[in-house]
Amino acid sequence: xxxxxxxxxxxxxxxASGYDIKKYFESSFRHFFVAGYGSIYPALxxxxxxxxxxxxxxxxxxxxxxxxxxxxxxxxxxxQAALEQTVPRHKVRSQxxxxxxxxxxxxxxxxxxxxxxxxxxxxxxxxxxxxxxKTAVQGxxxxxxxxxxxxxSTDALLAFVxxxxxxxxxxxxxxxxCA
Amino acid sequence: xxxxxxxxxxxxxxxASGYDIKKYFESSFRHFFVAGYGSIYPALxxxxxxxxxxxxxxxxxxxxxxxxxxxxxxxxxxxQAALEQTVPRHKVRSQxxxxxxxxxxxxxxxxxxxxxxxxxxxxxxxxxxxxxxKTAVQGxxxxxxxxxxxxxSTDALLAFVxxxxxxxxxxxxxxxxCA
DNA sequence: CACGGCATGTAATAAGTTACATGATTTA
DNA sequence: TAAATCATGTAACTTATTACATGCCGTG
Numbered sequence: 001x002x003x004x005x006x007x008x009x010x011x012x013x014x015x016a017s018g019y020d021i022k023k024y025f026e027s028s029f030r031h032f033f034v035a036g037y038g039s040i041y042p043a044l045x046x047x048x049x050x051x052x053x054x055x056x057x058x059x060x061x062x063x064x065x066x067x068x069x070x071x072x073x074x075x076x077x078x079x080q081a082a083l084e085q086t087v088p089r090h091k092v093r094s095q096x097x098x099x100x101x102x103x104x105x106x107x108x109x110x111x112x113x114x115x116x117x118x119x120x121x122x123x124x125x126x127x128x129x130x131x132x133x134k135t136a137v138q139g140x141x142x143x144x145x146x147x148x149x150x151x152x153s154t155d156a157l158l159a160f161v162x163x164x165x166x167x168x169x170x171x172x173x174x175x176x177x178c179a
Numbered sequence: 180x181x182x183x184x185x186x187x188x189x190x191x192x193x194x195a196s197g198y199d200i201k202k203y204f205e206s207s208f209r210h211f212f213v214a215g216y217g218s219i220y221p222a223l224x225x226x227x228x229x230x231x232x233x234x235x236x237x238x239x240x241x242x243x244x245x246x247x248x249x250x251x252x253x254x255x256x257x258x259q260a261a262l263e264q265t266v267p268r269h270k271v272r273s274q275x276x277x278x279x280x281x282x283x284x285x286x287x288x289x290x291x292x293x294x295x296x297x298x299x300x301x302x303x304x305x306x307x308x309x310x311x312x313k314t315a316v317q318g319x320x321x322x323x324x325x326x327x328x329x330x331x332s333t334d335a336l337l338a339f340v341x342x343x344x345x346x347x348x349x350x351x352x353x354x355x356x357c358a
Numbered sequence: 359c360a361c362g363g364c365a366t367g368t369a370a371t372a373a374g375t376t377a378c379a380t381g382a383t384t385t386a
Numbered sequence: 387t388a389a390a391t392c393a394t395g396t397a398a399c400t401t402a403t404t405a406c407a408t409g410c411c412g413t414g
């Protein structure tokens with residue numbers, strides 16, 4: 001399950017351009033897989049080379065040409081096989097937590113800025129997930145599962161981080177009042 | 180904040196060998212940064228080249244020699260600078276969720292296996308975090324923050340995934356009863 | 359005697375990120 | 387007129403993963 005396979009996954013739901021696929025990543029995969037053009041376009045080239053997708057050029061008025069990709073039967077089979085062989089890993093890599101782990105080495109205001117930034121990111125993610133709830137097709141189990149999984153985690157974390165941030169603010173205010 | 184910087188971070192708390200550092204990663208960083216020997220040993224070589232750490236060889240009876248690394252002032256300064264420039268990103272990359280997103284393409288038993296595997300991972304992580312709670316030095320704000328952050332998320336997710344798994348099991352049993 | 363822990367490393371490969379490069383259209 | 391959206395791609399770089407390679411000690 002890498003960028004290539006996820007592109008195949010998107011194309012299983014319908015034809016799309018690289019640009020469309022990127023938007024799909026942003027709206028539906030954002031909570032578990034982030035990819036930019038720099039990985040999506042090369043991935044599509046690779047899939048084309050392997051015969052997993054076909055492409056047709058679509059001219060547009062007043063806009064750049066589009067390359068519409070569609071998945072082949074070979075591609076579907078490859079995706080199915082990849083799915084079946086996927087080991088269900090789940091990895092977090094967080095500069096935010098790395099920074100917080102060494103918070104004692106930093107001035108309080110930088111720690112607060114980091115917390116605020118993270119809170120913003122969590123809120124943005126919640127907005128996107130909420131948007132997904134509205135637009136999701138009913139009965140799509142997988143999409144629902146991953147979305148609600150992310151909502152569960154994000155809700156809990158938002159409460160946690162906000163509480164900790166406020167605790168720092170009040171203890172800071174107390175320290176100032178004493179001084 | 181990459182493997183190199185986190186090694187410096189570990190060495191800020193005291194001298195250690197590559198092997199020790201790996202154990203530190205496993206017990207204290209596991210919930211936000213995973214690294215193996217294949218990245219830690221090369222990282223230490225790099226730090227040595229830059230003069231960020233010194234090394235002394237320690238012979239041991241009946242055991243392989245150890246290389247004990249200690250951080251230099253240059254290394255401390257570099258770590259401080261890196262900390263201050265760290266942008267607080269937080270990234271999740273989950274094959275598990277990728278798989279679940281396409282659950283409709285898989286047989287139910289594979290979905291259940293994936294859920295069980297993930298539940299096991301969450302439980303293992305909770306055990307490690309609980310262990311950390313016991314052994315942690317009181318008053319280490321950052322260590323406490325990251326641990327409780329992870330506990331918050333993991334607790335919530337464990338409840339969510341377990342509930343979903345049971346829902347699948349009961350709806351499966353009903354389907355069988357009807358047939 | 360097999361397995362897990364202690365201990366260090368290299369080399370090949372895979373993978374993704376960032377910056378670069380271009381350019382028209384629409385909206386505020 | 388500035389910014390956002392539409393649209394595609396390359397190249398250099400950074401980074402980490404995996405497998406390989408070695409070998410002793412203690413425990414069950």
